Amino acid sequence: MTSTQPSLTIGAVAKRAGVAIDTIRYYEREGLLPEPLRRASGYRSYNESVISRLRFIRRAKDLGFTLEEIRDLLALSADRHRGVKAVKQRAEQRLASIDARIAELMRIRTGLEQLIEACPGRGDPGHCPILRALADEEPQA
Amino acid sequence: MTSTQPSLTIGAVAKRAGVAIDTIRYYEREGLLPEPLRRASGYRSYNESVISRLRFIRRAKDLGFTLEEIRDLLALSADRHRGVKAVKQRAEQRLASIDARIAELMRIRTGLEQLIEACPGRGDPGHCPILRALADEEPQA
DNA sequence: ATTGACTCTTGACCTAGATCAATAGTCTAG
DNA sequence: CTAGACTATTGATCTAGGTCAAGAGTCAAT
Numbered sequence: 001m002t003s004t005q006p007s008l009t010i011g012a013v014a015k016r017a018g019v020a021i022d023t024i025r026y027y028e029r030e031g032l033l034p035e036p037l038r039r040a041s042g043y044r045s046y047n048e049s050v051i052s053r054l055r056f057i058r059r060a061k062d063l064g065f066t067l068e069e070i071r072d073l074l075a076l077s078a079d080r081h082r083g084v085k086a087v088k089q090r091a092e093q094r095l096a097s098i099d100a101r102i103a104e105l106m107r108i109r110t111g112l113e114q115l116i117e118a119c120p121g122r123g124d125p126g127h128c129p130i131l132r133a134l135a136d137e138e139p140q141a
Numbered sequence: 142m143t144s145t146q147p148s149l150t151i152g153a154v155a156k157r158a159g160v161a162i163d164t165i166r167y168y169e170r171e172g173l174l175p176e177p178l179r180r181a182s183g184y185r186s187y188n189e190s191v192i193s194r195l196r197f198i199r200r201a202k203d204l205g206f207t208l209e210e211i212r213d214l215l216a217l218s219a220d221r222h223r224g225v226k227a228v229k230q231r232a233e234q235r236l237a238s239i240d241a242r243i244a245e246l247m248r249i250r251t252g253l254e255q256l257i258e259a260c261p262g263r264g265d266p267g268h269c270p271i272l273r274a275l276a277d278e279e280p281q282a
Numbered sequence: 283a284t285t286g287a288c289t290c291t292t293g294a295c296c297t298a299g300a301t302c303a304a305t306a307g308t309c310t311a312g
Numbered sequence: 313c314t315a316g317a318c319t320a321t322t323g324a325t326c327t328a329g330g331t332c333a334a335g336a337g338t339c340a341a342t
Contacts, residue, residue: 009309011318021319022301030299041308042320056275064249067299077272084269088262091271095253102246108205109239112232121229128225130232131218134197150339152288162289163331171329182338183290208329 007039008046017054024054032057032071064098148180149187158195165195173198173212205239 014021027033033053036044053074060070073090076083118129125131155162168174174194178186194215201211214231217224259270266272 088260105243119229
Protein backbone atom coordinates (compact mmCIF):
# COMPACT_ATOMS: atom_id res chain seq x y z
CA MET A 1 0.00 0.00 0.00
CA THR A 2 2.59 2.53 1.11
CA SER A 3 5.24 0.96 -1.10
CA THR A 4 7.43 3.62 -2.61
CA GLN A 5 10.80 3.21 -4.34
CA PRO A 6 12.75 6.06 -2.83
CA SER A 7 16.11 5.05 -4.29
CA LEU A 8 18.25 5.50 -1.23
CA THR A 9 21.97 6.02 -1.48
CA ILE A 10 24.25 3.80 0.52
CA GLY A 11 24.99 6.70 2.84
CA ALA A 12 21.34 7.24 3.60
CA VAL A 13 20.85 3.55 4.25
CA ALA A 14 23.86 3.47 6.55
CA LYS A 15 22.57 6.40 8.54
CA ARG A 16 19.05 5.03 8.90
CA ALA A 17 20.16 1.52 9.78
CA GLY A 18 22.89 2.70 12.10
CA VAL A 19 25.72 0.83 10.41
CA ALA A 20 28.82 1.92 8.55
CA ILE A 21 28.84 2.23 4.78
CA ASP A 22 31.70 -0.22 4.58
CA THR A 23 29.69 -2.71 6.58
CA ILE A 24 26.89 -2.59 4.04
CA ARG A 25 29.27 -3.29 1.19
CA TYR A 26 30.87 -6.02 3.29
CA TYR A 27 27.51 -7.69 3.91
CA GLU A 28 26.77 -7.50 0.21
CA ARG A 29 30.07 -9.23 -0.60
CA GLU A 30 29.30 -11.85 2.03
CA GLY A 31 25.89 -12.54 0.57
CA LEU A 32 23.82 -11.17 3.44
CA LEU A 33 22.39 -8.41 1.32
CA PRO A 34 21.21 -8.79 -2.27
CA GLU A 35 23.06 -6.86 -4.94
CA PRO A 36 21.22 -3.58 -5.27
CA LEU A 37 20.25 -1.79 -8.42
CA ARG A 38 22.75 0.71 -9.74
CA ARG A 39 22.33 4.15 -11.14
CA ALA A 40 23.97 4.96 -14.44
CA SER A 41 26.91 6.28 -12.46
CA GLY A 42 27.40 2.97 -10.68
CA TYR A 43 26.02 4.25 -7.37
CA ARG A 44 24.08 1.62 -5.44
CA SER A 45 20.36 2.34 -5.31
CA TYR A 46 18.39 0.86 -2.43
CA ASN A 47 14.75 0.71 -1.50
CA GLU A 48 13.35 0.65 2.02
CA SER A 49 13.49 -3.13 2.39
CA VAL A 50 17.23 -3.08 2.91
CA ILE A 51 16.70 -1.19 6.15
CA SER A 52 14.64 -3.96 7.70
CA ARG A 53 17.05 -6.54 6.44
CA LEU A 54 19.92 -4.73 8.12
CA ARG A 55 17.87 -4.63 11.32
CA PHE A 56 17.23 -8.35 10.98
CA ILE A 57 20.96 -8.90 10.77
CA ARG A 58 21.66 -6.75 13.79
CA ARG A 59 19.03 -8.47 15.93
CA ALA A 60 20.26 -11.89 14.94
CA LYS A 61 23.82 -10.82 15.74
CA ASP A 62 22.61 -9.65 19.14
CA LEU A 63 21.18 -13.13 19.68
CA GLY A 64 24.62 -14.56 19.07
CA PHE A 65 24.20 -15.82 15.53
CA THR A 66 27.28 -15.65 13.35
CA LEU A 67 27.04 -13.99 9.95
CA GLU A 68 27.15 -17.41 8.37
CA GLU A 69 24.18 -18.54 10.44
CA ILE A 70 22.38 -15.34 9.60
CA ARG A 71 22.89 -15.90 5.90
CA ASP A 72 21.30 -19.30 6.47
CA LEU A 73 18.38 -17.81 8.41
CA LEU A 74 17.75 -15.28 5.68
CA ALA A 75 17.61 -17.99 3.07
CA LEU A 76 15.22 -20.01 5.21
CA SER A 77 13.00 -17.06 5.94
CA ALA A 78 12.40 -16.69 2.23
CA ASP A 79 11.28 -20.29 1.97
CA ARG A 80 7.58 -20.17 2.67
CA HIS A 81 6.27 -23.06 4.80
CA ARG A 82 9.33 -25.30 4.61
CA GLY A 83 11.50 -22.60 6.14
CA VAL A 84 9.78 -22.27 9.47
CA LYS A 85 10.71 -25.69 10.78
CA ALA A 86 14.35 -25.20 9.88
CA VAL A 87 14.40 -21.74 11.40
CA LYS A 88 13.11 -23.13 14.67
CA GLN A 89 15.76 -25.84 14.58
CA ARG A 90 18.50 -23.28 14.03
CA ALA A 91 17.21 -21.29 16.97
CA GLU A 92 17.22 -24.40 19.14
CA GLN A 93 20.80 -25.15 18.13
CA ARG A 94 21.73 -21.61 18.98
CA LEU A 95 20.05 -21.98 22.38
CA ALA A 96 21.97 -25.17 23.07
CA SER A 97 25.29 -23.56 22.26
CA ILE A 98 24.44 -20.59 24.47
CA ASP A 99 23.61 -22.99 27.29
CA ALA A 100 26.91 -24.77 26.82
CA ARG A 101 28.80 -21.50 26.92
CA ILE A 102 26.99 -20.43 30.07
CA ALA A 103 27.76 -23.74 31.77
CA GLU A 104 31.41 -23.40 30.86
CA LEU A 105 31.57 -19.88 32.23
CA MET A 106 29.84 -20.97 35.43
CA ARG A 107 32.41 -23.68 35.93
CA ILE A 108 35.24 -21.21 35.42
CA ARG A 109 33.50 -18.76 37.69
CA THR A 110 33.22 -21.23 40.54
CA GLY A 111 36.89 -22.15 40.37
CA LEU A 112 37.99 -18.55 40.27
CA GLU A 113 35.72 -17.49 43.10
CA GLN A 114 37.02 -20.21 45.37
CA LEU A 115 40.56 -19.07 44.74
CA ILE A 116 39.69 -15.47 45.45
CA GLU A 117 37.94 -16.35 48.70
CA ALA A 118 40.92 -18.32 49.88
CA CYS A 119 43.42 -15.59 49.07
CA PRO A 120 44.24 -13.21 51.92
CA GLY A 121 45.37 -10.56 49.46
CA ARG A 122 48.70 -10.00 51.17
CA GLY A 123 51.77 -11.82 52.33
CA ASP A 124 54.03 -14.30 50.65
CA PRO A 125 53.18 -15.15 47.02
CA GLY A 126 54.07 -18.70 47.94
CA HIS A 127 50.93 -18.73 50.09
CA CYS A 128 48.60 -17.09 47.59
CA PRO A 129 46.14 -19.75 46.49
CA ILE A 130 45.61 -18.07 43.15
CA LEU A 131 49.26 -18.20 42.26
CA ARG A 132 49.59 -21.65 43.75
CA ALA A 133 46.68 -22.93 41.72
CA LEU A 134 48.13 -21.51 38.57
CA ALA A 135 51.61 -22.76 39.32
CA ASP A 136 50.26 -26.11 40.53
CA GLU A 137 53.46 -27.42 42.03
CA GLU A 138 53.73 -30.75 40.39
CA PRO A 139 54.45 -33.51 42.90
CA GLN A 140 58.02 -34.73 42.73
CA ALA A 141 57.91 -38.17 41.23
CA MET B 142 67.13 -29.91 46.55
CA THR B 143 66.27 -32.00 43.54
CA SER B 144 67.18 -29.14 41.26
CA THR B 145 68.85 -30.42 38.14
CA GLN B 146 69.52 -28.56 34.89
CA PRO B 147 68.48 -31.14 32.35
CA SER B 148 68.82 -28.85 29.36
CA LEU B 149 65.61 -29.72 27.59
CA THR B 150 65.17 -29.10 23.89
CA ILE B 151 62.17 -27.19 22.72
CA GLY B 152 60.68 -30.39 21.36
CA ALA B 153 60.93 -32.14 24.71
CA VAL B 154 59.36 -29.15 26.45
CA ALA B 155 56.54 -29.07 23.94
CA LYS B 156 55.82 -32.75 24.44
CA ARG B 157 55.89 -32.59 28.23
CA ALA B 158 53.80 -29.43 28.46
CA GLY B 159 51.38 -30.54 25.77
CA VAL B 160 51.78 -27.50 23.55
CA ALA B 161 53.12 -27.02 20.04
CA ILE B 162 56.72 -26.01 19.45
CA ASP B 163 55.57 -22.95 17.56
CA THR B 164 53.44 -21.94 20.51
CA ILE B 165 56.47 -21.93 22.79
CA ARG B 166 58.39 -19.68 20.43
CA TYR B 167 55.30 -17.50 20.10
CA TYR B 168 55.00 -17.13 23.88
CA GLU B 169 58.66 -16.22 24.03
CA ARG B 170 58.17 -13.48 21.43
CA GLU B 171 55.15 -12.24 23.34
CA GLY B 172 57.07 -12.03 26.59
CA LEU B 173 55.26 -14.82 28.42
CA LEU B 174 58.34 -16.97 28.58
CA PRO B 175 61.84 -15.70 29.36
CA GLU B 176 64.47 -16.03 26.68
CA PRO B 177 66.11 -19.37 27.28
CA LEU B 178 69.81 -20.17 27.23
CA ARG B 179 71.17 -21.31 23.91
CA ARG B 180 73.55 -24.04 22.98
CA ALA B 181 76.51 -23.20 20.79
CA SER B 182 74.38 -24.28 17.84
CA GLY B 183 71.68 -21.77 18.69
CA TYR B 184 69.25 -24.39 19.96
CA ARG B 185 67.14 -23.23 22.88
CA SER B 186 68.07 -24.93 26.14
CA TYR B 187 65.39 -25.09 28.85
CA ASN B 188 65.29 -26.27 32.41
CA GLU B 189 62.31 -27.78 34.19
CA SER B 190 60.86 -24.50 35.32
CA VAL B 191 59.54 -23.70 31.87
CA ILE B 192 57.19 -26.66 32.14
CA SER B 193 55.43 -25.27 35.18
CA ARG B 194 55.30 -21.85 33.61
CA LEU B 195 53.63 -23.30 30.55
CA ARG B 196 51.15 -25.04 32.81
CA PHE B 197 50.54 -21.75 34.60
CA ILE B 198 49.74 -20.16 31.26
CA ARG B 199 47.39 -22.95 30.27
CA ARG B 200 45.50 -22.88 33.57
CA ALA B 201 45.15 -19.12 33.43
CA LYS B 202 43.91 -19.39 29.87
CA ASP B 203 41.36 -21.95 31.04
CA LEU B 204 40.17 -19.40 33.58
CA GLY B 205 39.56 -16.97 30.76
CA PHE B 206 42.58 -14.72 31.13
CA THR B 207 43.97 -13.29 27.92
CA LEU B 208 47.66 -13.67 27.16
CA GLU B 209 48.13 -10.02 28.01
CA GLU B 210 46.55 -10.53 31.41
CA ILE B 211 48.66 -13.62 31.93
CA ARG B 212 51.82 -11.68 31.16
CA ASP B 213 50.70 -9.26 33.83
CA LEU B 214 49.97 -12.05 36.31
CA LEU B 215 53.37 -13.57 35.70
CA ALA B 216 55.07 -10.27 36.40
CA LEU B 217 53.03 -9.83 39.59
CA SER B 218 53.70 -13.35 40.77
CA ALA B 219 57.40 -12.58 40.74
CA ASP B 220 56.88 -9.54 42.95
CA ARG B 221 57.08 -10.93 46.44
CA HIS B 222 54.57 -9.43 48.92
CA ARG B 223 53.41 -6.52 46.77
CA GLY B 224 52.27 -8.89 44.06
CA VAL B 225 49.65 -10.80 46.01
CA LYS B 226 47.24 -7.92 46.42
CA ALA B 227 47.41 -7.06 42.76
CA VAL B 228 46.98 -10.67 41.76
CA LYS B 229 43.84 -10.91 43.83
CA GLN B 230 42.53 -7.72 42.25
CA ARG B 231 43.16 -9.06 38.76
CA ALA B 232 41.31 -12.23 39.68
CA GLU B 233 38.39 -10.17 40.98
CA GLN B 234 38.29 -8.17 37.77
CA ARG B 235 38.30 -11.40 35.82
CA LEU B 236 35.41 -12.68 37.93
CA ALA B 237 33.45 -9.51 37.29
CA SER B 238 33.90 -9.76 33.55
CA ILE B 239 32.88 -13.42 33.63
CA ASP B 240 29.77 -12.44 35.57
CA ALA B 241 28.96 -9.77 33.02
CA ARG B 242 29.36 -12.21 30.17
CA ILE B 243 27.14 -14.75 31.91
CA ALA B 244 24.46 -12.14 32.51
CA GLU B 245 24.58 -11.10 28.88
CA LEU B 246 24.24 -14.68 27.71
CA MET B 247 21.34 -15.28 30.09
CA ARG B 248 19.54 -12.29 28.68
CA ILE B 249 20.05 -13.54 25.14
CA ARG B 250 19.01 -17.01 26.22
CA THR B 251 15.74 -15.81 27.69
CA GLY B 252 14.80 -13.90 24.58
CA LEU B 253 15.63 -16.77 22.30
CA GLU B 254 13.80 -19.32 24.40
CA GLN B 255 10.63 -17.27 24.41
CA LEU B 256 10.73 -17.05 20.64
CA ILE B 257 11.27 -20.79 20.31
CA GLU B 258 8.40 -21.58 22.64
CA ALA B 259 6.08 -19.34 20.70
CA CYS B 260 7.04 -20.81 17.33
CA PRO B 261 4.84 -23.65 16.10
CA GLY B 262 7.62 -24.88 13.83
CA ARG B 263 5.40 -25.00 10.78
CA GLY B 264 3.11 -22.85 8.72
CA ASP B 265 3.50 -19.44 7.25
CA PRO B 266 6.85 -17.70 7.85
CA GLY B 267 4.81 -14.57 8.36
CA HIS B 268 3.50 -16.15 11.54
CA CYS B 269 6.82 -17.47 12.83
CA PRO B 270 7.68 -15.40 15.89
CA ILE B 271 11.38 -15.96 15.39
CA LEU B 272 11.33 -14.48 11.93
CA ARG B 273 8.92 -11.79 13.02
CA ALA B 274 11.15 -10.80 15.91
CA LEU B 275 14.14 -10.59 13.64
CA ALA B 276 12.30 -8.72 10.97
CA ASP B 277 10.57 -6.46 13.49
CA GLU B 278 8.12 -4.81 11.17
CA GLU B 279 8.71 -1.19 11.86
CA PRO B 280 5.48 0.69 12.54
CA GLN B 281 4.55 2.93 9.67
CA ALA B 282 5.06 6.48 10.85
C1' DA C 283 79.98 -40.56 7.26
C1' DT C 284 75.45 -40.65 6.47
C1' DT C 285 70.65 -40.33 7.31
C1' DG C 286 66.61 -39.04 9.43
C1' DA C 287 64.79 -36.32 13.05
C1' DC C 288 65.20 -32.08 15.09
C1' DT C 289 65.78 -26.97 15.33
C1' DC C 290 66.77 -22.29 13.61
C1' DT C 291 64.74 -17.71 11.52
C1' DT C 292 61.75 -15.03 8.80
C1' DG C 293 57.62 -14.21 7.21
C1' DA C 294 53.10 -15.59 5.41
C1' DC C 295 48.58 -17.33 6.59
C1' DC C 296 44.22 -18.40 9.27
C1' DT C 297 39.34 -17.03 11.39
C1' DA C 298 35.52 -13.18 11.87
C1' DG C 299 33.89 -9.15 11.17
C1' DA C 300 34.75 -5.52 9.88
C1' DT C 301 37.55 -0.89 8.96
C1' DC C 302 40.62 2.08 6.37
C1' DA C 303 43.46 4.03 2.52
C1' DA C 304 44.20 5.36 -2.12
C1' DT C 305 42.61 6.86 -6.25
C1' DA C 306 39.06 8.04 -9.30
C1' DG C 307 34.63 9.37 -10.58
C1' DT C 308 29.76 11.69 -9.35
C1' DC C 309 26.28 14.61 -7.40
C1' DT C 310 24.31 18.90 -5.80
C1' DA C 311 23.84 23.53 -3.79
C1' DG C 312 24.95 28.10 -4.59
C1' DC D 313 30.56 25.99 -12.99
C1' DT D 314 32.79 24.85 -9.13
C1' DA D 315 33.59 23.34 -4.37
C1' DG D 316 32.66 20.06 -1.19
C1' DA D 317 30.33 15.97 -0.05
C1' DC D 318 29.44 11.50 -1.58
C1' DT D 319 30.43 7.01 -3.81
C1' DA D 320 33.10 3.44 -6.50
C1' DT D 321 36.76 -0.37 -6.40
C1' DT D 322 40.75 -2.80 -4.92
C1' DG D 323 43.49 -4.18 -1.60
C1' DA D 324 45.62 -3.60 3.01
C1' DT D 325 45.05 -3.63 7.94
C1' DC D 326 43.36 -4.91 12.55
C1' DT D 327 42.60 -8.18 16.84
C1' DA D 328 44.04 -12.81 19.21
C1' DG D 329 46.27 -16.63 19.37
C1' DG D 330 48.43 -19.08 17.12
C1' DT D 331 49.90 -22.35 12.72
C1' DC D 332 52.58 -23.35 8.65
C1' DA D 333 56.21 -23.19 5.02
C1' DA D 334 60.76 -22.53 3.16
C1' DG D 335 65.41 -23.00 3.41
C1' DA D 336 69.35 -23.77 6.12
C1' DG D 337 71.82 -25.74 9.85
C1' DT D 338 72.44 -29.48 13.82
C1' DC D 339 72.20 -33.75 16.43
C1' DA D 340 72.32 -38.68 17.35
C1' DA D 341 72.38 -43.32 16.02
C1' DT D 342 74.25 -46.56 12.97
